[in-house]
Structures are given as structure tokens and as C-alpha cells.
Amino acid sequence: MKPLNYKEYVGLNKADFIMLYDYAHTGRCLILSLLESSKEDRIKYKSIVPWKAALWSTLVVPFHELDIKFEEFCILKALTCWHISGRRICDRQRNLLIECLFDICEKRGNDPSERVGNLILFISCVFVGFLRS
Structure with a gap:
């Protein structure tokens, strides 16, 4: 994701940024620009943008609303990245x-049972999002 003041970061570190747009809000502008583009570009747009918009609304927005901290993210990543055979072997580590x-x-000060439940239930959104892709 490109920071708003990304020009300050140019040359400071070696990283590539991509700009993320909320397709639900920018879709109309993109459609207007596509009217002047080639048929090939319009076909690409029709095949990619609906998928990106669905991914945005089912994965990115809920992830943002959870306000996940770095430590929580690391644990969720560990829980979701294990292969099924590894999960069978590592039940103790999962627990x-x-x-x-x-x-x-x-x-953090929240109701830990509710927070952990919400975070673990979010894992299903990740799997559903990637199964559709």
C-alpha cells in the first residue's frame, strides 16, 4: 500500500508499494475511463474488478474492522498457514x-473470549476468500 506521502519515502528503503483503491467507491470513475479504452481493456476490467470488489468487501473491510494488532496478526497467520498434516501433528502448538x-x-482490555472468538471466526473469511479466487 502506498502511503499518502509516499514521495518522502522514495530512496529511503527498498520496497515496492501498490495502491489499494476501494472499488465500491471508484468503480464509476473506472467505468468512465474504460469507455475510451480498447475492447481488450474492457474485457480485462470485467473479469478482474468484480473479483477484486468482492475480495475487498468480504476480506479487507472485515479485517480492518477487527483492528488487529501485530501480535494477533502473527498468531492468526500461524494458525492459517499450517498445512493440514502439520495441524494433525501440532495440536499442542495450536492450543x-x-x-x-x-x-x-x-x-488489551477487551473481553478476551469474544475477541478470540471473533479472530478465529475471521479465519473462515480468509479461506472462503481464497477458495473463490
Whole structure:
């Protein structure tokens, strides 16, 4: 994601940025610009943008609304990235990660049971989003 003042960061670190747009709000502008584009560009637009808009509304927006902290994100990543065979072997580690997530949520001051439940239920949004892609 490109920061708003990205020109300040040019040359400071070696990283590539991509700009993320809320397609629900910018779709009309994109359609107007496509009227002047080629048929090939319009076909690309029709095949890509609906998928991106669905991904935005089902994954990006809920992720943002959860206000996930770095520690929570790391644990969620560990829980979602394990291969199924690894999960069978590492049940104990999975339980430790969930306990750690509970402790982090407890320190944050929220109701830890509700927060952990919301975070774990969000994992299903991730899998559904990637199954559709």
C-alpha cells in the first residue's frame, strides 16, 4: 500500500508499494475511463474488478474492522498457514497459540473470549476468500 506521502519515502528503503483503491467507491470513475479504452481493456476490467470488489468487501473491510494488532496478526497467520498434516501433528502448538492469543486479548482490555472468538471466526473469511479466487 502506498502511503499518502509516499514521495518522502522514495530512496529511503527498498520496497515496492501498490495502491489499494476501494472499488465500491471508484468503480464509476473506472467505468468512465474504460469507455475510451480498447475492447481488450474492457474485457480485462470485467473479469478482474468484480473479483477484486468482492475480495475487498468480504476480506479487507472485515479485517480492518477487527483492528488487529501485530501480535494477533502473527498468531492468526500461524494458525492459517499450517498445512493440514502439520495441524494433525501440532495440536499442542495450536492450543498454545490460541492460549497466547487469549492472553494478548486479555492484556488489551477487551473481553478476551469474544475477541478470540471473533479472530478465529475471521479465519473462515480468509479461506472462503481464497477458495473463490
